[in-house]
Amino acid sequence: MTAEERIEQLEEQVRALQEQLAAAHKRIEELEKRKPSPPAFVKANVTKPPGQKKARKKRAAQFNQARRREPPTRSVEHHISTCTQCGSRLGGVSVARRRQVIEVPPPPPVEVTEHVVYHGWCSQCGKWREAPLDVSAQVMGQGRLGVRITSMIAYLRTVMRLPVRQIQAYLATLHDLKISTGQIVALLHRLTEQLEPTLAALKARIRGSPAVQADETGWREDGTNGYIWSVSTPTVRYYEYHHSRGHEVVEALLGPEFSGVLGSDFYAAYNCYEGLHQRCWVHFLRDGHDLSEQYPDDAAVQKWFTAIKALYEKACAYAGPDPALPLARQQAARRQQQQILEQELWQLCAPYVQSSSPLQTLCKRVQRFLPELFVFLARPEVPADNNLAERTMRPVVIARKISGGSRSPSGSQTRMALFSCFGTWAAQGLNPFFQCLAVLGQHTP
Numbered sequence: 001m002t003a004e005e006r007i008e009q010l011e012e013q014v015r016a017l018q019e020q021l022a023a024a025h026k027r028i029e030e031l032e033k034r035k036p037s038p039p040a041f042v043k044a045n046v047t048k049p050p051g052q053k054k055a056r057k058k059r060a061a062q063f064n065q066a067r068r069r070e071p072p073t074r075s076v077e078h079h080i081s082t083c084t085q086c087g088s089r090l091g092g093v094s095v096a097r098r099r100q101v102i103e104v105p106p107p108p109p110v111e112v113t114e115h116v117v118y119h120g121w122c123s124q125c126g127k128w129r130e131a132p133l134d135v136s137a138q139v140m141g142q143g144r145l146g147v148r149i150t151s152m153i154a155y156l157r158t159v160m161r162l163p164v165r166q167i168q169a170y171l172a173t174l175h176d177l178k179i180s181t182g183q184i185v186a187l188l189h190r191l192t193e194q195l196e197p198t199l200a201a202l203k204a205r206i207r208g209s210p211a212v213q214a215d216e217t218g219w220r221e222d223g224t225n226g227y228i229w230s231v232s233t234p235t236v237r238y239y240e241y242h243h244s245r246g247h248e249v250v251e252a253l254l255g256p257e258f259s260g261v262l263g264s265d266f267y268a269a270y271n272c273y274e275g276l277h278q279r280c281w282v283h284f285l286r287d288g289h290d291l292s293e294q295y296p297d298d299a300a301v302q303k304w305f306t307a308i309k310a311l312y313e314k315a316c317a318y319a320g321p322d323p324a325l326p327l328a329r330q331q332a333a334r335r336q337q338q339q340i341l342e343q344e345l346w347q348l349c350a351p352y353v354q355s356s357s358p359l360q361t362l363c364k365r366v367q368r369f370l371p372e373l374f375v376f377l378a379r380p381e382v383p384a385d386n387n388l389a390e391r392t393m394r395p396v397v398i399a400r401k402i403s404g405g406s407r408s409p410s411g412s413q414t415r416m417a418l419f420s421c422f423g424t425w426a427a428q429g430l431n432p433f434f435q436c437l438a439v440l441g442q443h444t445p
Contacts, residue, residue: 069100107174110149137441140190147440149177150191153184155433158418159426161399189410192417194440199417202238202424207255209233211278211382213263214253214270215389216245217397220405221412228416229253232392237423239396241412247272261375261382263389266365276379277372280386281312284373288362295358304359307348315341316384318377331378338377342370395423 001009038044058064082089119130139146149171156162156170164181171177206212212231219228219241226243231253242249247269254262254273263278264270270277285308292305321333349363366373376384396419406412421439422432 069098070102072100109176140187140194140440143187143190145179145183145187147437150187150440151433151436153187154191154418154422154436157184157188158415158422159432161395161402163403185411188414188418191436191440192414195417195421198421198439199238202236202420205236206231206233206238206253207258209236209260211261211263211379212254212258213383213386213389213392214250215264215386215393216249216267216269217393217400219396219400219412221409222407226412228393228396230389230392230396232388234388235424235428237392237420237427239416239419239423241406241416245269261379263382263386265386266369276375278375278379278382278384279369279372280384281373282385282387284362284365285309285312291358291362298358301358304348304352308345311341311344311348312384315374315377320380334378334380338374341374341377345373346370392423395419 080090080093115133115135117131117133119128121127122129137147140150153167153171156167157164162170164184167184168179168181171179212233214229214231216227216229219226221241221243224243226241227245227249228239228241229249230237230239232238238253240249240253250269250272259275261276261278262270262273263280265280265283288305288308292301295301318337321330323330325333345366349359349366352359352363353367354360376382399415399419406415421436425432425435
């Protein structure tokens with residue numbers, strides 16, 4: 001076949017393909033005309049004009065960094081001078097990369113220091129004289145376990161919430177220290193005695209605070225039900241165990257000198273306090289939410305709860321008076337706003353107080369505690385909820401679930417003392433272990 005014939009054959013194939021393509025386009029046009037229109041709920045495709053693409057949101061600077069390298073405590077250099085393949089000498093040797101391996105050293109056994117004290121006879125006094133020995137910064141009293149071991153055991157017991165037998169197993173396994181559970185318990189009791197001045201100072205700070213939050217929870221002592229009471233501020237945690245859940249405990253905890261704002265839920269034992277009181281809005285809204293779920297078809301209940309939430313959000317959104325005003329006028333403006341919202345709340349609840357509506361109980365609660373619901377508007381340092389007290393109780397509740405409580409009054413007292421001190425140190429941003437160590441290093445026998 002000549003070249004001219006081959007070209008002519010290819011041109012015929014091209015013409016045939018063009019005819020097929022034209023027929024295909026024609027068929028497509030016919031099918032497009034017969035295509036049904038999409039349903040009304042299908043949105044039409046919208047093509048965004050070029051140049052209007054939304055910019056990607058950038059991550060915050062603290063999340064846009066590489067993994068932080070730890071400062072090395074030991075450096076091992078791996079040098080190379082010859083080629084690993086041909087053995088030729090290398091030139092321009094420099095650091096190629098770095099790799100960190102993070103590991104803990106082997107657990108050290110305990111260090112036992114024996115103090116050998118010599119004495120001598122004084123012929124002038126007629127008495128034996130011993131060499132002076134002062135280990136008050138190393139051990140409590142006449143005990144043999146040092147302050148570091150004591151602080152470690154207290155940390156494991158309180159912060160890590162380990163049972164006594166688990167602490168015993170930890171010391172024996174990792175530090176080759178074999179002590180009985182009785183020794184651990186007695187050591188914690190002696191630590192509590194050393195912490196009494198610290199506990200007294202915490203209680204004094206609570207009673208001198210402008211605002212505190214209180215809560216209570218169950219605790220078993222030797223199989224008998226009792227209660228843990230907590231009184232907290234943002235930087236102080238204080239716990240006590242009592243068999244009673246009555247108002248006399250609140251009076252004993254706060255003392256006659258307390259004149260701040262008491263934040264709590266609606267439990268009746270807190271009603272004994274005659275000063276300013278802020279009731280927890282979270283508890284109140286939670287009960288309102290439960291009521292709205294219980295009566296989903298009751299329009300009055302749904303409307304009332306929606307209005308209550310809106311009123312609470314309005315109160316939380318209050319930014320306060322003009323800071324340029326004198327302090328007395330600012331306080332007056334805040335009290336005025338408090339009274340306005342109290343009136344609005346009472347207008348929502350008054351129609352249901354004497355009715356048989358499901359809202360009667362909550363509206364009667366408003367009637368009883370109306371002056372104690374918007375104190376946070378007049379006192380901006382007071383929160384509208386009792387969340388601080390609830391969070392303060394959480395470590396104690398977890399410890400109760402693990403241990404089930406305590407076995408004796410001294411055990412309850414020790415647990416509460418440790419929870420108070422360690423909880424306060426953690427709330428202040430201090431390391432509880434080193435803080436306990438510092439307190440023990442300052443004590444005198």
